[in-house]
Amino acid sequence: MTHALTTPRHCIGAAQLPLAGFRILDVTSAVVGPYATQVLADYGAAVTKLEHPSGDIIRWISGRSPTPGMSGKFMHMNRNKRSIALDLKKPGTRETVYDLLRGSDVFVNNMRTDAVRKLGLDFDTLKAINPELIYCNIVGFGTSGPYAERPAYDSILQGGTGLASLFAAQDGGEPRYVPYVVVDRTAALMVANAILVALLARESQAGARYIEVPMFESYASLLLSEHLYGETFEPAIGSSGDKRLLDANARPVKTLDGHICITTNTDAQVLALFDAFGRPDLKQDQRFNNAPGRIDHIKEFFQVRAEEIARQGTAHWVRVLAEHDIPAMPCHTVDSLLRDPHMVDVGLVRTVDHPTQGRVKDIKVPVSMTGFEPSLRIPAPRIGEHTTEILRELGLDDATIGRMIADGAAVQAQGTDA
Template sequence: MPLAGLRILDLTSAVVGPYATQILADYGAEVIKLEQASGDIIRWISGRSPTPGMSGKFMHMNRNKRSISLDLKTAHGREALLRLAAQADVFVHNMRAPAVRKLGLAFEQLRGQNDKLIYCNVVGFGSKGRYADRPAYDSILQGGTGLASLFAVHGGEPRYVPYVVVDRTAALMVANAILVAIIARAQSKQAVELEIPMFESFASLVMSEHLYGETFEPPIAGSGDARLLDPNARPVKTQDGYICITTNTDAQVLALFDAFERPDLKRDSRFNSARNRIDNIAEFFKIRAEEISRRDTAHWLRTLGEHDIPVMPCHTMDTLLNDPHILDVGLVETALHPTEGRIKQINVPVSMTGYTPGLRHHAPHIGEQTSEILAELGYSAQQIQSLLREGAAYQYRFEPSQGRARPA
């Protein structure tokens, strides 16, 4: 496994941190997920499950991890955490700075326990700005970064993308930053502190897409990519449904006009070169919509495919599962979870010579491996039982034969 031997202590919850650490876990990192006895909030706010606290979204972001549950407000719970941190390569959290300092878990404090630690702060807003320490969720940041307002450019209303796009994108940045820090630590032999601010990270992406003419000083045009903001830059309606089509190159546009059986458009200087097409993009999209509305979806998928034009059906979540290519590559398969029964497992789409990421551990219940991990830290069976009795640690046990979980 490419990341075998890398130990990550994960104190994150919800989406950003858990998705980032699952990416690393899928490639062999040992991820220990630390939770309160109440568990990661995403266990509870993302739908019901056969047994409590195992929502589908939680399981899609927490496979290949083990869970330990400690009460960090107790002396013994915090002591166990410090033992874990002393043996970890990476410590990652998404708490606000005041809470981290109050728990005694800031970088300066943990570096004293482990001088090779990669310490990763996942925060809503960067610590140098006036928004530092504010709470942040995906929807807050979709609005704050200008993403939601892009829906209102042509007289509509601001809208959220119905997907936690800021959280998911930030998670990829977190995983990337941790991998870079691993290389940096190998060179410096010293502890590394990271800060990944979600607001600035996603704002940089939105601006790189839509700053446009405002990039230059003085500006040579307004902000906003006209190709993306045009009202017709959306799935195109056919006689019986919708298709998704994009033609960026001149060759693709000319092939599209052939598919339309419109040789007149091929001679039209407004559309037959990219340099001119950008200034006439609204009219181009309007003609495209009119032509495609004349025939059904099956015709366009077949005809546009024959002309090597990028096209796909506009899937729903239900039809996506049965897309023939998704079935060909085995992106989704059925797996058996010890308590939740048969589940749809979303596999890793990336391929790598010599290694195929797969399921090593099912998504855990709250503190499912608490006793196991404490024993690895050197706690005796008697000490573990004492921690459980006093509430400094929590364990959730299940009986696979019965298919039901129960608290210890």
């Protein structure tokens, strides 16, 4: 059988796309896997999203949409991908997946070990089918530890890594979650990075590669690098926790009519801040005019800052702080962020026509690169939108594809048959 999905990288026409020609089979769901593969898809990788006929769970748990199963969050993590929907428990579908894998560079999954093994998608099986395959396994916890088979969600990991406790350490209240799936999103970028490293390494050393990205350890490593602090040294020369970040006043500062965000890390910035306040006397205060002094008197410094900022409105401080070259921005809401003049000017969020959802907001790739123009090549797909198209590329005839759809082994989104 001839497999159209095995087109060599150098034969791909869209040479302006940095990852053009690399093919990824993505069987992940929710956030961490889909966001990672969208990053790669945005740079030109051909991502095939393999879904169960019921679809990725994030289609259904993230709000309503004009067409069922097309939530906003799903659409913002699954553009530039094609969707094939197969029931891998049905006879014959496993061989179809193996055909897809023969023409793939990368396989990404975030299923539990037992499920992967039962479906015949474990590393040993797949590397025998494709000896050059990069196999990326996204897990909640590293498989060498006692938590290996535990389920992991972002909220669980925010608590487990100590992130939730930082709020209690800051204000003496209760631990709480960041209202953003920060562990999932951060781990997704680590997944994308690991895949890129493996693709680069394969250029000089052939052979299959196994990647394991544990979400718990990945985020814990970042949090510890920020907050291990005095405990870094043996013996410890202080407690854990960055006092500048954990102070109760290390938050947006209340103005006369709202809030503003300010950061002054250097002595020069702090001295400029005192000028902006009209308080040159503070520039002689040994508690504040040098970094070690501010660390030891951080509460007093933040208190002075709060008192001065409260005297004027947000617009005043945005203007005055900019005049003194002090990093500052208004504290936006999600809605006001969309109206921010810089956001509008760079066009990060644009309105486009989706073939089934009508007019939608699309978030552009923020990174620019010589020779690469970020583009929306494929709108976020409906469940199985490209099933027939992909099966034809694998060499299946229409009669066989029709039987698979009739038997429930495959799903083709209505009105989207190629």
